[in-house]
Amino acid sequence: MMPGSDGFPLPQPSSRSSVEIYRMWSIYKAVNQRLRAGGAVVNLLVGEPSFPPPAKAVAAAQAAMAGPVGYTETLGIRPLRQGIADLYRRRHGLDIPAERIAVTIGTSSGFMLAFLAAFEAGQKVAVVEPCYPAYRGTLKALNLTPHRIGTDAANGFRPRVQDIEALPADIAGLVLASPANPTGTLLPAADLAEIYAACRRRGLWLVVDELYHGIVYGQPAPTILGQGPEAIVINGFSKYWGMTGWRIGWLVLPERLVPRVEALAGSLQISAPYLSQVAALAALECEPEMEQRLALYAANRQKLLQALPGLGLNSFAPPDGAFYLYCNISHLADDSVAFCQRMLDETGVVAAPGVDFDSQEGHRFIRFSFSVEAGTIDQALQRLGEWLPRQARRG
Ligand SMILES: Cc1ncc(COP(=O)(O)O)c(C=O)c1O
Incomplete structure (x- = not known):
């Protein structure tokens, strides 16, 4: 030294x-x-x-401010977790138990919690690029090594399943987004099915960022949850609801990760901000x-x-x-x-x-x-x- x-x-x-x-x-x-x-x-x-943000969300936060503003349950207020579960039923016809949903401080803390819960320090994680840069930054900060899977305009910036199958043996997981930042690429259900199956065959954690769901210019974005319960989904209120500064995100987790995320979140975030959770709950009614x-x-x-x-x-x-x-x-x-x-x-x-x-x-x-x-x-x-x-x- x-x-x-x-x-x-x-x-x-x-x-x-x-x-x-x-x-x-x-x-x-x-x-x-x-x-x-x-x-x-x-x-x-x-x-x-x-x-x-939607006017109802602002009004709900203002009304809540008059009462006690404290911590909430670590995984979020029950009505919000249920409201998010209902959103999956409305948008995708899926029955996702509210118990599998964790409310986070933006998707950013969702990534941190998910990566900590899923990966051992020192592991390598594949990332489909071009991508939101914080995937690489967050992985590196947690002592994980990002491994690039490249895509190109000729293939609409969609990852090829062969590239996932050809990943080195020491890769522990895969991170991708649909629709993606910066390309706007949306993966159709057939691509998601292939990717999900390839990850299952290899025993890889699959983390899918669905933050831009709802902002589409043709067919709606299918969720990876339609393929099965094993993917980790990241989403939040920043983009479709236009609530970036309110810092509310959520995770949908495979059941066995829920207690791990709950324990980690208890140390790392206590809870997402109460007023923002109340606002997010109201925003769910503003589609x-x-x-x-x-x-x-x-x-x-x-x-x-x-x-x-x-x-x-x-x-x-x-x-x-x-x-x-x-x-x-x-x-x-x-x-x-x-x-x-x-x-x-x-x-x-x-x-x-x-x-x-x-x-x-x-x-x-x-x-x-x-x-x-x-x-x-x-x-x-x-x-x-x-x-x-x-x-x-x-x-
Ligand atoms: C794909 C993607 N994921 C996550 C984030 C971060 O969002 P949040 O405001 O929920 O932390 C962004 C922000 O631009 C993004 O583009």
């Missing part, structure tokens, strides 16, 4: 805390700098709905209001799909769900971070660099988020319409 300035040994940060910082945040800082300097920004960077909002995303998506090819961005898979479009820019640049920075500097339009989402190929991609007002998409297309056709490959 190196000595400190006082001559005594200086304890060092742990190696597992050395997770990558998303490059998106460096772009985010540049956005704020530009705004502070009085510049305009057309923001297609962040993956957050631009809507307020008609949420459905109306989807029309905006659908219109934004359509505008991008129609306009981008004419501007020279024509290599992408049209998203089936979520609110992202993941575009290949390799004919223009080899460094997606530098490209996003240049685009911001020269047009004010900001997108996310692919490097956060794909550890190998991300330098050749950028992600547009279209969870914004219609006017923002129009402005972005107008500015990019002048700029993109003038871009030659600058490395």
Whole structure:
């Protein structure tokens, strides 16, 4: 151990805390700098709905605030767990016992609890990329090693079952999302069936992030729970219900993991915030209001799909769900971070660099988020319409 300035040994940060910082945040800082300097920004960077939460949810939280606001049962208030179980019956015709549902602090703490409950420290876990970057960060922080399964636009960014079958023998599990961030790829029931069966044959834990369920542009997203009780499902109120800051997620667990997650959650989170649970319960009754909002995303998506090819961005898979479009820019640049920075500097339009989402190929991609007002998409297309056709490959 190196000595400190006082001559005594200086304890060092742990190696597992050395997770990558998303490059998106460096772009985010540049956005704020530009705004502070009085510049305009057309923001297609962040993956957050631009809507307020449903009015009934806000009212329910306000009413609850007048009473005692305390801890709840570790796995969440009973009515919310039951309400989520009812959602599976409504959406998928599935009978999921409320006892298998754990309410978490956003999906983020759901991932932490699920990974801790399922994996031994030091194990390797396969991750379908491109993906939400926190899968890799959370695994690494828990002393687990992510193992990349690559996908490409030619196959609609869907994982191939052969790639799962060909995984090395020491892989303990598989993490994927449907619909996925950043690609919007939705896996049809037939793909889910193959993936579920392949994981069962290998005895792998299968963790499926279904946070974008409900935000789809064609067929509804089937849940992996339709294939059997062995998958771990992650979901929450951040995207479809537009409640990112309320921090409510949930897990649907195989029965034998429930007591493990309950014990872990007792130490790691005590409970999800009570007021947010009350709001989430009320939000479950607001599906008609949420459905109306989807029309905006659908219109934004359509505008991008129609306009981008004419501007020279024509290599992408049209998203089936979520609110992202993941575009290949390799004919223009080899460094997606530098490209996003240049685009911001020269047009004010900001997108996310692919490097956060794909550890190998991300330098050749950028992600547009279209969870914004219609006017923002129009402005972005107008500015990019002048700029993109003038871009030659600058490395
Ligand atoms: C696929 C996916 N999973 C999980 C999250 C995190 O969501 P939460 O707000 O529930 O922690 C995000 C956030 O963008 C995401 O895109």
